Amino acid sequence: MLENALFYIFSALIVGCALAMVVSRNLVRSALFMAATFLGMALIFLLLHAEYLAVVQIMVYVGAISILFVFGIMLTKRERMEDTNGFNRYALAAAVVGLGVFALLARAVVVSSAALLRAAAGAAAAGASAVEAAGAVATGSGSATAVAAAAVAGAAATGAAQSPVASPAAWNSAAAISGVMLGPLALPLEASALLLLAALVGAIVMGKGTRKNR
Numbered sequence: 001m002l003e004n005a006l007f008y009i010f011s012a013l014i015v016g017c018a019l020a021m022v023v024s025r026n027l028v029r030s031a032l033f034m035a036a037t038f039l040g041m042a043l044i045f046l047l048l049h050a051e052y053l054a055v056v057q058i059m060v061y062v063g064a065i066s067i068l069f070v071f072g073i074m075l076t077k078r079e080r081m082e083d084t085n086g087f088n089r090y091a092l093a094a095a096v097v098g099l100g101v102f103a104l105l106a107r108a109v110v111v112s113s114a115a116l117l118r119a120a121a122g123a124a125a126a127g128a129s130a131v132e133a134a135g136a137v138a139t140g141s142g143s144a145t146a147v148a149a150a151a152v153a154g155a156a157a158t159g160a161a162q163s164p165v166a167s168p169a170a171w172n173s174a175a176a177i178s179g180v181m182l183g184p185l186a187l188p189l190e191a192s193a194l195l196l197l198a199a200l201v202g203a204i205v206m207g208k209g210t211r212k213n214r
Contacts, residue, residue: 007047014040027073035066052174 014037021033038061045054181189 003047007044010040010043010047014044028070031066031069031073034069035062038062038066052177055174 017033017036017040021030021037024030024033038057042054042057042062045051045057
């Protein structure tokens with residue numbers, strides 16, 4: 001009950017900050033509302049027992065990208081900041097595209113939720129069949145085939161309930177993700193680090209410019 005209430009509170013925070021980021025006419029306030037939106041997403045990840053994703057969300061998006069936006073805005077020479085994020089003629093088109101993306105995401109959530117509910121109902125029915133099979137074995141009634149089929153269905157339901165997909169806390173834990181990143185995916189991780197280092201060096205060289213021959 002408490003998790004549901006927190007989910008709705010954090011969702012309202014995310015939606016409100018996202019709307020404020022779009023409609024605000026001050027770039028600095030828009031950047032701060034964007035950071036608040038990222039922070040709300042991190043709180044949602046915490047509710048889903050995805051601690052690693054929550055920490056990455058805070059460190060990368062809230063602590064790096066948002067601050068980078070703020071530095072870029074503050075280093076830009078502007079006389080007034082009140083009307084630095086004005087609307088243009090593409091506002092209506094942007095609103096239509098945003099509503100279309102929202103509709104697609106909402107449909108995907110509804111379809112996936114319905115599939116999960118059907119799977120849960122099937123697992124519950126299989127578990128009930130397993131219980132009935134156990135009762136039949138105890139009383140000596142029922143055919144051996146029916147009892148065996150019910151037992152197999154109950155085992156499948158138990159396995160589905162214990163799978164990582166049905167247990168987000170076990171699948172998204174920091175230990176599991178770090179084990180994968182430092183195990184089978186260690187080489188791609190180091191390759192991406194070298195790629196980012198090369199991009200950083202290139203940005204420094206391009207920003208420094210070429211020296212004139214003396």
